[in-house]
Amino acid sequence: MEIFLALLGFFSLGLMVWLLLKDYTTPALAFISVSISVACILLILEQLGFGVGAALEVKGDVFDIKTLVAFIKDGVKSVTDTAALFVFSILFFSVLNASGFFTKILNAFLSKMKANVYQVCILTVFIAAAVHLDGSGASTFLIVIPALLPIYERLG
Structure with missing residues (x-):
């Protein structure tokens, strides 16, 4: 699962770069839409029982909406000052x-x-x-x- 998550991360970065280089979207929209899409894929995989929560070392080994919201809040807090x-x-x-x-x-x-x-x-x-x-x-x-x-x- 860890290799899959790494490949999914590289794919999402590559997709963002491709969208930006081809001028299909603005940077903010590319970062937001690709990140939301990857998060939805991970939520679906967790619901199907692939163990995404355990691979992400989430407390309780369950990756759900609450955990995703906590990740988003932590990310926003870390970049707000900058x-x-x-x-x-x-x-x-x-x-x-x-x-x-x-x-x-x-x-x-x-x-x-x-x-x-x-x-x-x-x-x-x-x-x-x-x-x-x-x-x-x-x-x-x-x-x-x-x-x-x-x-x-x-x-x-």
Whole structure:
């Protein structure tokens, strides 16, 4: 059963990637619909007696709707803080960019680099390394990309 669950997990990830690469759906819809479909398959297999609950090491060895709801609640709790951080940091950097806050900084960087793509890439690596010293990939993503996106857009 463990191998089946692993294969089902890989299949669901592959299906999500395929749906996104073919532009059949949006990312949120792909993640939600594929996850719900896999959960329904697992619930049906548990009801048929395949021992999904024991393989998932569920308390009482029964995988039912209550257990699924508990999994969903735990998952939402684990990503809520990061999702809020993403939303507000994207809004924050978008407002700063729209107000022209980065214009002088960008002009200074571009005048010294003379629109050299290699130097901009090296600058990106150094900024990402400095920001990643806190160990959080999310904060690295949220600081480096919004701050340097206008430079990459100007370079074409």
